Amino acid sequence: MPDPTPPAHPAPHTGRVWLIGDSVDTNQLAGGGLAGKDRQDTLRINCLRGLRPDFTDHVRPGDILVAGENFGCGSARQSAVEALQLCGISYVLAESVARIHRRNSIALALPTMTVPGITGLVTDGDRIEIDESTLTVRNLTRGGHLPLPQTPDSVREIYRAGGMLPVIAHRLAAQGIHPPTTP
Template sequence: MPIEGLVHRVGDHVDTDVIIPGRYLTLRDRAQLGPHCLEGLDPGFAARVGPGDVLVAGRNFGSGSSREHAILALQGAGIAAVVAASVARIFFRNAINLALPVMVCPEAAAALREGEAVELDPVSGRIAQGGREWQAAALAGEVAAILAAGGLVPHLRGALAAGR
């Protein structure tokens, strides 16, 4: 499942309250949450993001509450994947459960250039931009199966239907 999109950067310690402010937690629809994604940090963020783009973050991305709304807002804005120096564990798990690949690679997170195209292969861990390449941990095995199915719920439905 290769991903190609433009890079949009944020810094360190962007928590879930910054990704989607608490006043929007009554919403559950990606399309309604997307326009408010990161609005407190960068009011024009959602308007600049195109479908399939990639968010590049610094350290401790997605810390704070365990709200799934943060992932839904990123997806609703058009973000197809996240590359970060480090992520909060609960954010990573929620992202995989909702089929948003998160690749942890401090070197790539520091080097990827804003507004330029990036190529990602979450299954192999490959990240490439402008002739440079980095290697993140591969999202393989059960994680890859969950992502390929469109999230944890569709993955489990498929497994139950197959009698596994």
């Protein structure tokens, strides 16, 4: 169960950049076409397949997706966030993020931040460090840095708990309410 006190900032995260362009919609994030062995595998293998056919073969846990303007536009599908998580993406930094996609990212605990100028700071494959305690993203490959937005305590609590459902379950349990378990 998550600790109900506001969480501290996570330790700095270092990862490899996957740079994509503007107006990447949820159909591109959770597209179709290839059938996997199950729902999760299908989401994973189709993630960004139309934009970056090499993405799912080479993405690794801890990698960071950097996008241009209007990231996550389109339909309100949570599967777009799930697909990124299944590929191992740990953060999304974008010039701007569609509001519904940001809300889905919070609900599923995938830190997704608007960082103006981020596409000018990085190139594909760069290593960057995201430090929420100093509110800075640094390019470790080529140098340079940008400020990060402050993440509200309530959102950090959701991230630390692993998503909105665990937060709700914890709060209900604190009131003596336990949801039914499925067989």
